[in-house]
Amino acid sequence: QLQLVESGGGVVQPGRSLRLSCAASGFTFSNYDMHWVRQAPGKGLEWVALISYDGTNKYYADSVKGRFTISRDGSKNTLYLQMNNLRAEDTAVYYCARSTQFDYWGQGTLVTVSS
């Protein structure tokens, strides 16, 4: 059964860092591009980042470029999002999603940036 399980969210002060993880199972992880998408409380979806199936190509939304880094570990079937210099406006539920069609999503992990 295909599963994506995010973890690593929490409350963090502005300017600090946090690393999110997304554990994948039930499919061949190394065959798929993967995304991070976020949703601020009561707001819409915002695409954050994309990593190619083999990890060689990475793309970011302008709002996080230079602060966030997407990566993956094929040996652990896990996707990561390293978030540095966090701002209040980064407060959101962060979802990982599979493939260019965003065909499967995790349940999300909440990141709250507050002093």
Added chain:
Amino acid sequence: QSALTQPPSASGSPGQSVTISCTGTSSDVGGYKYVSWYQQHPGKAPKLMIYEVSKRPSGVPDRFSGSKSGNTASLTVSGLQAEDEADYYCNSYAGSNNYVFGTGTKVTVL
């Protein structure tokens, strides 16, 4: 990249049809066949309903259909059912490996 424009709300009675629009530009919706639609119930993760403008994933009822004309894509839900009440988001490829979501539409079943 600006969000694609969707109406904030749409509604219909059970059995009726509702159509949601998603307006972008020639740099996203109008320029590619990669438009998809997602259903999100409160507190839940989004679910893929339509991909590549009009294709339905396995398990999605054929009451859901998608189309595109120029810079505007549309999702039609026919034969509305109570469980269709949810938020719906469109998404489009925007070139250079960037993606953009719509502003979202809340569908209410009267």
